[in-house]
Amino acid sequence: MANRSVLVTGGTGGLGTSVTASFVDAGWRVVVPVREGSRSAPPPADGVVRVTADLTDPDAVEWAVATAAGVAEAPLRAVVNLVGGYAAGSLVHETPVAEFDRMLAINLRPTYLVTRSALPYLVATGDAAVVCVSARAAAAPFPGAAGYVTAKAAVQAFAAAVAVEYRRSGVRCNTVAPSVIDTPANRAAQPDADHSRWVTPGEIAEVIRFLASPESAPTSGATIPVYGQA
Known part of the structure; x- marks a missing residue:
């Protein structure tokens, strides 16, 4: 039986x-929140607990985190914040405020709510970790994606704040910053790109699992570039 939860x-x-599979393979109990009616959610696999929750809703987040922390034999030792979204195509003066706000709502708000709710459990457990996902664009912006760039930069800044506030409480917080990830959706969107240069989900998953594990104990407040060859 797993003796730690993520x-x-x-x-x-x-x-x-890929991240979920990596933790399952390493013997973790993995709790995965999904939105009600989500078509992307596969049936729960061995070692995976699926819970229905809207991660923009504070009450739903509290319930999901409590579920993750609810097994005494497998205390919550890590949170991995992957939820996010991307939109681009307009310069700043052409971008509706609603679209700018949407980028913050889907990239920053869930990361904040989930981390906030999980921190008391992680502090109680000790030797725990939070991993967030920013993007290369936060450090190297490109035209037409100001909302996305701003949201990912905000995630990175938020993670740095968590690292400073909780380092003496046994909770470290780090960020990974991918470039273009080699997923079917990205291949479809960029069919003429050199996909061999993109970073794979499996490669990023191993870095995330390391940052969530005790082996990364000396590291907190870092942003790790996971660019592949891009």
Whole structure:
């Protein structure tokens, strides 16, 4: 039986399925929140607990986190914040405020709510970790994606704040920053790109699992580039 739990948001997405599998293979109990009616969610596998929750709703987040932390024999030791979204195509003066707000709502709000709810459990457990996902674009912006760039930069700043506030409480917080991830959706969107240069979900998953594990104990407040050859 698993003796430690991890909550993986976005655990059924292009990156999330690899992250979930990596933790299961390492013997973790994995809790994956999914939205009601989600078509992307596969049936629960061995070692995976699926819970229905809207991660923009504070009450739903509290319930999902409590479920993840609810097994005494497998205390919550890690949270992996993968939920996010992407939109681009307009310069700043052409971007509706609703679209800008949407990027913050789907990239930053779930990360904040889930981390906030999980921290008391992680502090109680000790030797625990939070891993967030930013993007290369936060450090190297490109035209037409100001909302996305801002949201991912905010995730990175939020993770740094968590690292500073909780380092003496036994909770470390780090961020990974991918470039383009080699997923079917990204291949379909960029069919002429050199896909061999993109980072694979499996490669990122191993970095995330390391950052969630005791082996990364000296590291907190870092942003790890996971660019592949891009």
